[in-house]
Amino acid sequence: MEYLTNFFLPSAESTYAANVDALFHFINIVSLILLVGITIAIIYFAIKYRRKSQEDTTPLITHNTTLEVTWTVIPLILILIVFGWGFNDYVEMRTPPANSYEVYVESFSFGWNFEHPNGIKESNNLTVPVGTPVRLIMRSRDGDVLHSFFVPQFRLKQDLMPNRNTYAWFEAKNTGQFVYFCTEYCGGGHSMMNGTVTVLTAAEFDEWNEEELGRDLDALPLAELGRLVYQQAGCQGCHSVDGSSRVGPTLQGLYMREREFTDGSTRIADEDYLIESILYPQELVNVGYPNNMPNIYQQTLSEREVLGLVEFIKELQ
Amino acid sequence: MEATTNGNGKTLKVRYFDIEENPETHYLNAEKGIKSWLFTVDHKRIGIMYLASIAFFFLIGGILALVLRTELLTPTENLMTAEQYNRVFTLHGAIMVFLFIIPSIPAALGNFLLPIMLGAKDVAFPRLNLASFWIYSIGALFTLASLAVNPIDTGWTFYTPYSVQTGSAVILMTFGVFIMGFSSILTGMNFIVTIHKLRAPGLTWGRMPLFLWAMYATSVIQVLATPVLAITLALLIMERTLGIGIFDPALGGDPVLYQHFFWFYSHPAVYIMIVPAFGVISELIGTFSRKTVFGYWAIAMSSLAIAFIGSLVWGHHMFVSGQSELSTVVFSFLTFFVGIPTGIKIFNWLATMHKGSIDMKTPMVYACMFLFLFTIGGVTGIMLGAISVNVHLHDTYYVVAHFHYVMMGGTVIAFLGGLHFWWPKMTGKMYNEFWGKIASAFIFVGFNLTFLPQFIMGSQGMPRRYYSYIEQFQTMHQLSTYGSYVLGVGFVIIAVYLAHSLVKGAQAPANPWGARSLDWMTSSPPDQHNFKYQPVVSNGAYDYHKPMADFTLGIAEDPAHHGHDDAVKVEAEKAEIR
Numbered sequence A: 001m002e003y004l005t006n007f008f009l010p011s012a013e014s015t016y017a018a019n020v021d022a023l024f025h026f027i028n029i030v031s032l033i034l035l036v037g038i039t040i041a042i043i044y045f046a047i048k049y050r051r052k053s054q055e056d057t058t059p060l061i062t063h064n065t066t067l068e069v070t071w072t073v074i075p076l077i078l079i080l081i082v083f084g085w086g087f088n089d090y091v092e093m094r095t096p097p098a099n100s101y102e103v104y105v106e107s108f109s110f111g112w113n114f115e116h117p118n119g120i121k122e123s124n125n126l127t128v129p130v131g132t133p134v135r136l137i138m139r140s141r142d143g144d145v146l147h148s149f150f151v152p153q154f155r156l157k158q159d160l161m162p163n164r165n166t167y168a169w170f171e172a173k174n175t176g177q178f179v180y181f182c183t184e185y186c187g188g189g190h191s192m193m194n195g196t197v198t199v200l201t202a203a204e205f206d207e208w209n210e211e212e213l214g215r216d217l218d219a220l221p222l223a224e225l226g227r228l229v230y231q232q233a234g235c236q237g238c239h240s241v242d243g244s245s246r247v248g249p250t251l252q253g254l255y256m257r258e259r260e261f262t263d264g265s266t267r268i269a270d271e272d273y274l275i276e277s278i279l280y281p282q283e284l285v286n287v288g289y290p291n292n293m294p295n296i297y298q299q300t301l302s303e304r305e306v307l308g309l310v311e312f313i314k315e316l317q
Numbered sequence B: 001m002e003a004t005t006n007g008n009g010k011t012l013k014v015r016y017f018d019i020e021e022n023p024e025t026h027y028l029n030a031e032k033g034i035k036s037w038l039f040t041v042d043h044k045r046i047g048i049m050y051l052a053s054i055a056f057f058f059l060i061g062g063i064l065a066l067v068l069r070t071e072l073l074t075p076t077e078n079l080m081t082a083e084q085y086n087r088v089f090t091l092h093g094a095i096m097v098f099l100f101i102i103p104s105i106p107a108a109l110g111n112f113l114l115p116i117m118l119g120a121k122d123v124a125f126p127r128l129n130l131a132s133f134w135i136y137s138i139g140a141l142f143t144l145a146s147l148a149v150n151p152i153d154t155g156w157t158f159y160t161p162y163s164v165q166t167g168s169a170v171i172l173m174t175f176g177v178f179i180m181g182f183s184s185i186l187t188g189m190n191f192i193v194t195i196h197k198l199r200a201p202g203l204t205w206g207r208m209p210l211f212l213w214a215m216y217a218t219s220v221i222q223v224l225a226t227p228v229l230a231i232t233l234a235l236l237i238m239e240r241t242l243g244i245g246i247f248d249p250a251l252g253g254d255p256v257l258y259q260h261f262f263w264f265y266s267h268p269a270v271y272i273m274i275v276p277a278f279g280v281i282s283e284l285i286g287t288f289s290r291k292t293v294f295g296y297w298a299i300a301m302s303s304l305a306i307a308f309i310g311s312l313v314w315g316h317h318m319f320v321s322g323q324s325e326l327s328t329v330v331f332s333f334l335t336f337f338v339g340i341p342t343g344i345k346i347f348n349w350l351a352t353m354h355k356g357s358i359d360m361k362t363p364m365v366y367a368c369m370f371l372f373l374f375t376i377g378g379v380t381g382i383m384l385g386a387i388s389v390n391v392h393l394h395d396t397y398y399v400v401a402h403f404h405y406v407m408m409g410g411t412v413i414a415f416l417g418g419l420h421f422w423w424p425k426m427t428g429k430m431y432n433e434f435w436g437k438i439a440s441a442f443i444f445v446g447f448n449l450t451f452l453p454q455f456i457m458g459s460q461g462m463p464r465r466y467y468s469y470i471e472q473f474q475t476m477h478q479l480s481t482y483g484s485y486v487l488g489v490g491f492v493i494i495a496v497y498l499a500h501s502l503v504k505g506a507q508a509p510a511n512p513w514g515a516r517s518l519d520w521m522t523s524s525p526p527d528q529h530n531f532k533y534q535p536v537v538s539n540g541a542y543d544y545h546k547p548m549a550d551f552t553l554g555i556a557e558d559p560a561h562h563g564h565d566d567a568v569k570v571e572a573e574k575a576e577i578r
Ligand code: HEM
Pocket: B062, B065, B066, B068, B069, B089, B090, B092, B093, B094, B096, B097, B100, B101, B154, B155, B156, B157, B400, B404, B407, B408, B412, B450, B464, B465, B466, B484, B487
């Protein structure tokens, strides 16, 4: 039985997940009974009443009120049950407990930022404590498109829009790492917009908070800062570090390689080139790639962060 | 011999007519040359031109589907980049929906059959009918032009703000769809008027083949819902070209409003796709069970009920979009009620088979396949209607599997059944029954292998419109891809034996399946003006308990000109509904 449920659904890791699953299984079982019944009827009739001769005659049966009322009323009852059940659980999914821990979620093409009440910021990973209701206050970046936050193991999904907030909540039952996806189509990096929810015990969560709050970014070595920025500024959505092509070219082995551009020119990817292609991405466009790298990094990244990125890229040989 | 018919208050002189087998001249050879096709007002030729067009677009859409599946064989790049993949799935979806499935049964089979089934010479407005075809073609050209310019990458739903911001040729594409909408509206109007006005003497509403009821319900949706799509797309085009803020928040618009507008058309459009299929299935099951269709009125009225309720449920596509919780609850509640008339139909068809005389010819094989596959499509729809479960399944492969079970397992399978059923009528040739069954087996196996795994990976959490995926989903993706190849082979077999039948096929008799409706009471292929006489109907379309001869009555011309005079005087009878 457990094997069967795991075959259909990922493990249930939020407080309301089990209810959703129960309804899922209920509908499946009723459907299966119906489907098997219909299939048997088709096969049985096809064999029993197969045409024996071209002169076959058939009885005249136009309708049968009892039968017809039966097969209207029984499904009617079933759908009312299914509606009520789904409604009931939906109310729970939409009603966060009053004392929830609140996280601001920002989506952008192609990544996610999370901001905790104490000011800690994370990207493409959300860290939360176990057994605590977490309320998500979500919004897509100004001028960006729709995205949707989907954590299969929590049975949670909610779209994000640039012009207003949307909300969702969950309470994780167990510690662990749970993957989330973007489920509102948003362009080239849509299928790379995933990340993780990391659920820690209360003690681990406190420790993590202290560590994050105490961390002095200025003291980080450049390359490490660069890795952090790579993960947090959305580069990850478009550039891989393992050689595979995403929306943009991979950063692996990029340093000192010859690049070809759509205007026919070529250039060696030295430090200067890397800085320019981050700050002014529209100037030179690589052959075979769209010209859609965000032109925002002059404003959003500090000089040290850009240098960090360059050092980080240099180390990806 | 005694035959009664309502003659509109008049007494009609009717007599039996013999149906000519394999006539020398018929609609296919009555006129020659390319112009006799392109400028024809003959509904049959227009139907055939639609048939050729949709077959072409199904081929393109199908090839794109196989390309998609091949890309998904592994999570890494196989054939193309993410951008290209996004364009391909958008084109696949848009072509299948707007160019193939919406015109498939109504415009191709419907055009061919509707006037014949009514005993009419043509539709009410033959020129308008030709105009519909041309409008469709012009719309299709715009769509193809967008392919050449910069293939669109928004998904067939054109959601804002992405569709306002992307650099691809959104305007050309949406303009094409906008134009094709008019074709759909005009065809719908034409059919409604034709059914009201051109029924043969004695063909009361209660005697019409159920296919006509289905076409009627479909036409009503086409006329009422399509204008909203046109408005939505027009607004979208204005937003892109003039920068008027309607749907794009960057301009002060609202994306949820767009979704409401879009689905206000596109959910009813789902019924434009499936209701005609119901009509085909009623014909197939009645004919091959040689039995009166059980619950005639229930089936006829449930089509209208579906058309009505189906117009009130669009918000079920938006449970997690950010629409209000109250709307979500109301839309979920209403959604379930579409399930009732749909279920009634399935049970009625099964009851028709009960105690029938079932002949498992290829079209009937497809009808049985339809019952099985469409039931899966239907019950998974109930699953998606349940709000809490929908939150988990929305925009995953579960939805992809669900709508393929409905559109492909339902409509395409019914279309194939209908195509085989009426092929002899349309072409005058019989296809090869053996290969027909082989191909249907390929399609059944291939289809389920393609789409069953998608239910599983969807409920496991695999999102749709994904170019790449995490490793856990690879087995299911591979099964699905191999299934699509089997499916592809099935379609190739069909194409081959149908083409072969045109050249080498045996001559088809006028009524190869022993059916009773008027489409079989004329020669195969039909005369240029459908009938050589004006048919008169005195029985229901499924009155298999009456002798075949009762179905070939027609108005007797001046008997003096015909030597053999077996004209019967028919009792005048008040029209039931007219
Ligand atoms: C030949 C068998 C077919 C195969 C293998 C196939 C495969 C696919 C695939 C892989 C997708 C992309 C799913 C996603 O990532 O969201 C897709 C989407 C779609 N398909 Fe099919 N398909 C087939 C037939 C059809 C038919 C017959 C129709 C309709 C008549 C259809 C309508 C659609 C639609 C509307 C979409 C959604 C496109 C979008 O998300 O914008 N498909 N199909």
